[in-house]
Amino acid sequence: MRIFRILFFKELKAYFFSPFGWLILAFAALMQGFVLTEALEAFSDQAQRENLVFVTFSSPLFWFYFFVLFPVLTMRLFSEESRSGTLEGLLTAPVQTWQVVLSKFSASYLTFLILWIPAFFHFYLFTILTDVPPPFSKGEVGGAMIAIALMGLLFTACGCLASALTSSQIIAGLVCLGLLLVHFFLGAVTNIFGDTIPAAPLFEFVSSQNHLRDLTRGLVDTRPIAYYLSTTAFFLFLTYHLLDFRRWKP
Amino acid sequence: MIEISSLSKSYGRHLAVDKISFEVTRGDIVGFLGPNGAGKTTTLRMLTGFLPPTSGAARIAGKDIFRESLEVRRRIGYMPENVPLYVDMRVKEYLRFRGALKGLSGSRLRKRTAEVMETCGLTDVRRKMIKTLSKGYRQRVGLADALIHEPDLLILDEPTNGLDPNQIRAIRKLIQNLGDKHTILLSTHILSEVEMTCNKVVIIDGGKVKAADTPSNLVSSMRQAGRVTVELQTPKNEVEPIISSFDEVTRVVGETLQDGWNRFTVFAAPKTDTRLKIGNLAAEKKWPLRALSRRVGTLEEVFVELTRKD
Ligand SMILES: Nc1ncnc2c1ncn2[C@@H]1O[C@H](COP(=O)(O)OP(=O)(O)OP(=O)(O)O)[C@@H](O)[C@H]1O
Ligand SMILES: [Mg+2]
Numbered sequence: 222m223r224i225f226r227i228l229f230f231k232e233l234k235a236y237f238f239s240p241f242g243w244l245i246l247a248f249a250a251l252m253q254g255f256v257l258t259e260a261l262e263a264f265s266d267q268a269q270r271e272n273l274v275f276v277t278f279s280s281p282l283f284w285f286y287f288f289v290l291f292p293v294l295t296m297r298l299f300s301e302e303s304r305s306g307t308l309e310g311l312l313t314a315p316v317q318t319w320q321v322v323l324s325k326f327s328a329s330y331l332t333f334l335i336l337w338i339p340a341f342f343h344f345y346l347f348t349i350l351t352d353v354p355p356p357f358s359k360g361e362v363g364g365a366m367i368a369i370a371l372m373g374l375l376f377t378a379c380g381c382l383a384s385a386l387t388s389s390q391i392i393a394g395l396v397c398l399g400l401l402l403v404h405f406f407l408g409a410v411t412n413i414f415g416d417t418i419p420a421a422p423l424f425e426f427v428s429s430q431n432h433l434r435d436l437t438r439g440l441v442d443t444r445p446i447a448y449y450l451s452t453t454a455f456f457l458f459l460t461y462h463l464l465d466f467r468r469w470k471p
Numbered sequence: 472m473i474e475i476s477s478l479s480k481s482y483g484r485h486l487a488v489d490k491i492s493f494e495v496t497r498g499d500i501v502g503f504l505g506p507n508g509a510g511k512t513t514t515l516r517m518l519t520g521f522l523p524p525t526s527g528a529a530r531i532a533g534k535d536i537f538r539e540s541l542e543v544r545r546r547i548g549y550m551p552e553n554v555p556l557y558v559d560m561r562v563k564e565y566l567r568f569r570g571a572l573k574g575l576s577g578s579r580l581r582k583r584t585a586e587v588m589e590t591c592g593l594t595d596v597r598r599k600m601i602k603t604l605s606k607g608y609r610q611r612v613g614l615a616d617a618l619i620h621e622p623d624l625l626i627l628d629e630p631t632n633g634l635d636p637n638q639i640r641a642i643r644k645l646i647q648n649l650g651d652k653h654t655i656l657l658s659t660h661i662l663s664e665v666e667m668t669c670n671k672v673v674i675i676d677g678g679k680v681k682a683a684d685t686p687s688n689l690v691s692s693m694r695q696a697g698r699v700t701v702e703l704q705t706p707k708n709e710v711e712p713i714i715s716s717f718d719e720v721t722r723v724v725g726e727t728l729q730d731g732w733n734r735f736t737v738f739a740a741p742k743t744d745t746r747l748k749i750g751n752l753a754a755e756k757k758w759p760l761r762a763l764s765r766r767v768g769t770l771e772e773v774f775v776e777l778t779r780k781d
Binding site: 228231239 | 549
């Protein structure tokens, strides 16, 4: 646990003691502002069937910047260490591989969560600054938080795996983005081909769009939660073995 | 301290290390030599648990490097080739981070950080970013990192690569001092350094061990080591048959120098000394003699002899 803590804080420092973390934070805050503005404009143009949280988190612009965050946050994690050779020093120190994997994952996940503070602060601001009754409920905001946190888990784990695969940051970033897009399109299959195709329930089950839709409507289901937790564990497990191959006996 | 038994490593079809075996006893300073691509770095990486061996086994302080990797890594201070460091950290911050990773904490961490910075001459640059340091100073940071947890065994891959002569001397001194308390396995291409610091040498080539012995034994057992040169005024055809008849002498080659004297090169078996016999012979026969010397080999010649490709 001590080793985990040391590594975790080192990774966290790498995000926030450099311009890098602050740039991503600025980018995320800016995009969150755009998306919210867009949603508010839609509300001012005409009455909306859905609540403000739902409209905000279902715009295409949201998915665009949401998917960009993960490669940017995670591509550096292992690639940079194996390119510069510091991985050799790290793995020949008396540390266990799971400590390395979990500390890097946790630090980038925490950074990701911090990026969302402005977005949820916006909703809070809305209730303070305007005297109109907010077009959303606390439950819907809470649901959106859960959705973001859950998707963040899986997608950060994808990023870790991509980064452990290659010593090139660019390739790691692209692989991560690729994985995320594949996941996204698996979720969109039923929108394109209709829900009468054979594996439709399966596609519905893995669809982040559906999860986000349900949760931003305030519907909390345990199945998506189980889905994200287990897939996250699976991707981290793959990452662990990719790094730990050096202890495999051929 | 280290027992290596038929350790092999292949990268795909390329066999980089081919069943090497040797031992290092506690307190030794061992020079690990070999031409480029011989497999030194690969061997050291296997010992430190960074690469898995393809076959074979090795034990460090009685622990298997593969099954008890964590235990082994606790006892090793390793300085990898080219000294990779986190360049965005400051020197002291980096050493504290590494010390903490290796299990130091509190006042002991503080004390050891100050000590290794002192030993490696880093105190003046402790607040500098590692990326602003020169190569020699980075090398020292790597060495300080290897030393910080007071390991029993130091494994250094080309510790003096790229240093200036003063720094090489300083590091050599440091290694000699460390040798009192630590066992050291170091790979290097600077043979004079090995002659001065190491009490054992392992030479590998093409992934195979070519020699493992003390430097003085290696030098005295090399092929050229028994060779003796004599300068006499006596004609060649008179001298050659007599010296050739000695048991240990294989061949005598004479040449006439510009001033009329003859120089004879006597090829004899290694570890023999024919100087006394030749001297006595010259005295007995009243041959005028002005020079008599035996070839003193160097480790460099041993190295070349063992690893030459032709
Ligand atoms: N990751 C790798 N993949 C494939 N081949 C490798 C790898 N690392 C080393 N080799 C090969 O293994 C052989 C031994 O390399 P190694 O780095 O151990 O040599 P070395 O003795 O350290 O040489 P040098 O004196 O140049 O440092 C070389 O032929 C090298 O090309
Ligand atoms: Mg090498």
